[in-house]
Each structure stands twice: as C-alpha cells, then as structure tokens.
Amino acid sequence: MSLGGRRIVIVGDSIAGCTAARELRARGHNGALTMIGADADGCYARPPLSKHVLKGEGAEAETWDLSDLDVTTVADRAVSVDTDRRTVTTTDGTDVPYDALIVATGASARRIAGPNQLGENVLRTFADVRSLRSKLDSARTAIVVGAGFLGMEVASACVARGIEVTVVDVDPPLQRLLGSFLSDAIAARAQDSSIQFVRADGPVALTGDPVAGIELHDRTRTADLVVTCAGDVPETDWLDGTGIADSHGVGIDELCTTTVPDVYAAGDVTYSRGTSARAPFWSNAVAQGKVAAASALGLEPTCPPTDDYFWTEILGLSIKVVGPLPLRGEPTILEGSMDEGSALLQWNHDDGRTTIVAFGIKKPVGLLRRLARDSSVSTKQGI
Numbered sequence: 001m002s003l004g005g006r007r008i009v010i011v012g013d014s015i016a017g018c019t020a021a022r023e024l025r026a027r028g029h030n031g032a033l034t035m036i037g038a039d040a041d042g043c044y045a046r047p048p049l050s051k052h053v054l055k056g057e058g059a060e061a062e063t064w065d066l067s068d069l070d071v072t073t074v075a076d077r078a079v080s081v082d083t084d085r086r087t088v089t090t091t092d093g094t095d096v097p098y099d100a101l102i103v104a105t106g107a108s109a110r111r112i113a114g115p116n117q118l119g120e121n122v123l124r125t126f127a128d129v130r131s132l133r134s135k136l137d138s139a140r141t142a143i144v145v146g147a148g149f150l151g152m153e154v155a156s157a158c159v160a161r162g163i164e165v166t167v168v169d170v171d172p173p174l175q176r177l178l179g180s181f182l183s184d185a186i187a188a189r190a191q192d193s194s195i196q197f198v199r200a201d202g203p204v205a206l207t208g209d210p211v212a213g214i215e216l217h218d219r220t221r222t223a224d225l226v227v228t229c230a231g232d233v234p235e236t237d238w239l240d241g242t243g244i245a246d247s248h249g250v251g252i253d254e255l256c257t258t259t260v261p262d263v264y265a266a267g268d269v270t271y272s273r274g275t276s277a278r279a280p281f282w283s284n285a286v287a288q289g290k291v292a293a294a295s296a297l298g299l300e301p302t303c304p305p306t307d308d309y310f311w312t313e314i315l316g317l318s319i320k321v322v323g324p325l326p327l328r329g330e331p332t333i334l335e336g337s338m339d340e341g342s343a344l345l346q347w348n349h350d351d352g353r354t355t356i357v358a359f360g361i362k363k364p365v366g367l368l369r370r371l372a373r374d375s376s377v378s379t380k381q382g383i
C-alpha cells in the first residue's frame with residue numbers, strides 16, 4: 001500500500017498526539033488521518049495549568065488549532081483495540097479501522113483515596129483546574145500530598161492566594177529528581193513563604209468522606225482543601241489483552257515502535273524498553289510524537305526519541321533543566337549566586353554527560369542546550 005493510502009489513527013489528542021499529527025502531514029502523509037480524544041475540553045497544553053491558569057481567575061487553557069491538517073476528529077474514548085482486525089473501538093461502539101496506530105493516551109493522576117472515598121482533588125486536566133480554582137476561592141488552609149514539581153506548583157498557587165499550606169512527602173521537595181543542593185534551596189525559599197513541610201515516614205492516607213484531611217504519624221490533620229500530587233499512571237486500560245502495554249505502560253524502542261506490528265507510541269503513556277524508565281515530560285512527548293509519526297510512515301526520524309529539557313516554576317522562581325536527572329552532589333556555579341536566588345549551574349555526571357540548570361536566572365533554552373552539549377563533549381574528551 002502506498003504511504004498516502006495508509007489509514008493512520010492516533011489515540012490521544014494532547015501534545016504527543018497533536019505533534020504526531022502535524023509531523024505526519026509535514027512528512028508527506030496525505031492519506032486518512034483520524035485522531036480520537038476523550039477530553040471534553042479538546043487539545044490543550046498541561047504545563048500552564050498548574051502555573052498561571054491555576055492562579056488566574058478565569059484564565060483559559062492554551063489550545064491548539066489543527067484545522068489546517070485535514071484530520072478527522074473523534075471526540076470519544078477508545079475502549080479497546082483488535083490488533084488482528086486492526087480496529088479501535090470507542091465508547092459508542094464505533095470501530096475505527098487503521099493500517100498504523102499511534103498510542104498517545106498519556107497518563108492520569110495517581111489517586112490515593114480508598115475505593116469508595118469521594119472528593120479527592122488531583123490536577124491533570126483543565127476540568128481539574130476549574131474545580132480546584134473554585135475551591136481555592138474559599139479555602140484558608142490547604143494540604144498538598146507530594147513535594148514533586150506538581151505539588152510545589154500547587155503549593156505556590158496556594159501561597160499566591162494567601163492560603164496557609166502544608167506540603168507532605170517522604171522526601172524533601174523535588175529531592176528525588178533535583179538532588180539535595182537544589183532541594184535545600186527550594187525548601188529555604190518555601191519556608192520564607194510560610195509553606196510548612198512535613199516529612200511522612202510512609203504512604204499518606206486520606207481521611208474523611210468526602211476527603212478532608214490526612215492521617216500521618218498516628219494523627220489526623222485537616223484542611224479546607226487537600227490536593228493529591230502523587231505522580232501519574234499511564235492510560236492503558238483500553239489496551240488490555242492486546243500485548244501492547246504492560247504494568248509499566250507501553251514499552252517503546254528508539255523508533256517508538258511497540259512489540260505489536262504497526263503500533264507505535266509516544267508521550268507519557270510510554271516507557272523505554274531499553275532502560276525500563278518513564279520520562280513523563282513535555283519535551284519527550286514532543287520528540288516521541290515526531291519519531292512515532294516518522295516510523296508509522298517508514299521514514300527516518302528527524303530527531304532522537306528523548307529530549308531532556310524540563311522546566312518548572314516555584315514561588316515565582318523559574319527553574320530550567322537541560323541534561324540527565326537525577327542530580328547528585330554540588331554543582332559548579334557558572335554565573336550568579338544561590339544567595340541571590342539567581343544562578344547558572346553545571347553538574348558533571350560520571351558518564352561524561354552534563355546537566356545545566358538555570359535557577360531563577362533568565363537564559364534561553366537554546367543556550368542551556370548548547371552549554372550542556374559542549375560541556376558534555378569537553379568532559380568526555382578530558383579537556
């Protein structure tokens with residue numbers, strides 16, 4: 001079958017799926033292209049949700065316009081796939097046939113409430129943000145479970161609204177990814193903003209039905225608002241029984257191919273079959289969307305399937321990271337100073353690679369990428 005005659009179906013219409021659609025057209029696919037998406041709000045960017053959209057009254061999500069791509073959109077949830085007949089079935093029973101399938105269903109927020117416990121607040125979708133925003137309007141106290149980047153962004157939004165916030169985690173803020181050096185700096189800044197940190201010695205249980213607090217160290221703590229930011233879970237239920245996914249998500253190789261012929265995957269739903277690691281960040285979803293599209297067309301990808309640029313914003317401080325994580329030990333300070341809360345930092349890893357961090361200092365991402373690349377080369381060459 002000619003490339004143009006292939007029917008390509010993308011399931012999931014967020015950044016990985018939309019990037020794949022754009023790349024398919026850019027690389028010459030002029031045949032049928034169908035995108036199935038379950039979110040009633042359509043395609044939009046998630047990173048701004050926990051930053052200005054959560055803080056701003058009535059701020060809208062950033063949406064994408066794909067009307068120039070001649071895509072047939074199906075606003076429904078995919079519930080199953082038949083890999084022999086090559087069809088995807090949606091909730092209303094429609095069968096959508098494919099010659100190549102791109103899985104881009106991302107992840108959903110990990111929930112920690114009991115099976116029948118109502119009222120757990122999470123932040124993954126624009127609908128979650130609308131619900132949280134209206135609760136923030138009347139809350140005076142909040143508990144955030146999880147001190148990763150999302151938990152710290154939610155805590156920052158609480159501070160911006162004058163809400164007294166406690167963050168609970170087994171580890172200090174962002175320590176698992178960013179290491180003690182940056183975690184200590186972030187914790188100090190958070191304490192200056194009156195965020196209280198509580199270390200848990202194990203999993204935190206939510207109390208109340210609806211949820212109104214947490215059980216910690218044999219004590220119940222309550223707050224007007226409790227938000228769970230405890231990671232995410234790949235959206236793979238609809239792939240059950242197909243062999244495309246396992247308990248880690250959808251395993252992919254360097255070409256974003258899965259273990260099933262003509263099925264490709266991109267974004268937060270994936271993990272690398274080489275390292276068994278997930279890297280659920282925006283830039284990876286973009287890179288993998290492009291690679292999956294090229295592979296679905298049998299073409300060479302124009303970029304690698306990983307991109308290690310990541311950013312967050314905590315208490316008005318922008319942190320941009322280019323390079324491998326986690327970070328360990330002390331960095332070299334290339335510019336600025338941590339005391340002033342504005343520094344350009346470099347970590348050299350044992351394998352010769354380098355991570356560059358712009359901590360509260362304005363630097364274009366292109367420069368950070370260049371520094372990380374050039375320093376990696378010079379470290380490897382022993383210069």
Ligand SMILES: Cc1cc2nc3c(=O)[nH]c(=O)nc-3n(C[C@H](O)[C@H](O)[C@H](O)COP(=O)(O)OP(=O)(O)OC[C@H]3O[C@@H](n4cnc5c(N)ncnc54)[C@H](O)[C@@H]3O)c2cc1C
Pocket residue numbers: 011012013014015016017036037038039045046047048049050076077078079104105106107108123124125150235238266267268269280281282283285309310311312313
């Ligand atoms: C609040 C928030 C803030 C973030 N901030 C940052 C940041 O600052 N920097 C950063 O690098 N990353 C950030 N991320 C992570 C980044 O947004 C994700 O890596 C990215 O959205 C992954 O894109 P994706 O397309 O793979 O999956 P998703 O964005 O999860 O989208 C998957 C889509 O598939 C749809 N879907 C799921 N199941 C089905 C089904 N069965 N049928 C049809 N459709 C389905 C969903 O409705 C969804 O629209 C943030 C994430 C969140 C939630």
